[in-house]
Amino acid sequence: MKHWQEIELVDVEGRPVKVSDFQGWKVLYFYPKAMTSGCTMEAEDFSRLYEDFKTLGVTVIGVSTDNVERLKTFKEKVSIPFVLLSDQNHALAEALGVWKEKNMYGKKTMGVERSTFVINPDNQIVKEWRKVKVAGHAQEVFDHIKEFMKN
Numbered sequence: 001m002k003h004w005q006e007i008e009l010v011d012v013e014g015r016p017v018k019v020s021d022f023q024g025w026k027v028l029y030f031y032p033k034a035m036t037s038g039c040t041m042e043a044e045d046f047s048r049l050y051e052d053f054k055t056l057g058v059t060v061i062g063v064s065t066d067n068v069e070r071l072k073t074f075k076e077k078v079s080i081p082f083v084l085l086s087d088q089n090h091a092l093a094e095a096l097g098v099w100k101e102k103n104m105y106g107k108k109t110m111g112v113e114r115s116t117f118v119i120n121p122d123n124q125i126v127k128e129w130r131k132v133k134v135a136g137h138a139q140e141v142f143d144h145i146k147e148f149m150k151n
Contacts, residue, residue: 004095008081009063010084012072017085020094020123025058026143029116029132030070030098034074034084035067038134042079045138050081050144056117056149057081065112098130116141118148 005020017026029046031039046053048108053060060082066070071084090112093099098115101108114134118127118141128142129137 003127004092007087007092007095009087009092010068011086012068012075012084014068017083019061019119019148022059022061022083024121025056025145026119027053027058027060027116027145028063028119029061029114029141030063030093030096030112030113032064034064038062040074042114042132042137043074043080043136045134046082046142047078047080052147053148056132056145057113058145061085063087063092065093065120118145 002145006018008016009020011017019026029042031042033039043062046062050060062080062082062084065087067088068086071086074080075084087093093112096115096117098113099110100113102111113130114132115124116129116132116137120126129141
């Protein structure tokens with residue numbers, strides 16, 4: 001079985017990408033579905049802080065199980081400056097334990113649990129948030145990394 005850092009995803013241009021391809025610190029955040037209200041708000045929040053993350057040397061990566069076309073539209077429509085990756089077969093979501101059974105209006109379905117991971121330059125997860133509430137989350141992630149790097 002492949003280590004989670006080596007699982008191949010696809011970027012909005014259809015190119016194969018692995019988390020380990022990105023150097024330095026990374027924020028890897030999973031969201032359930034592009035172009036829905038909560039996911040749009042979360043993308044806008046991470047976009048607003050994008051330059052601040054860059055200043056700290058942190059790469060922001062958004063991941064969903066949407067197809068490449070939907071992600072490309074989402075990236076353009078919301079003007080997202082960071083990388084979006086498609087995990088259409090949910091291999092990475094499963095490997096990181098964010099592919100979960102959900103109860104939507106009484107109907108059980110499988111889907112992504114909104115989650116965020118901070119990954120160090122050695123590709124180790126040093127912090128994670130599960131069942132994320134969108135409001136204020138991107139700022140909380142930024143503040144945590146900034147504080148962590150100070151110490």
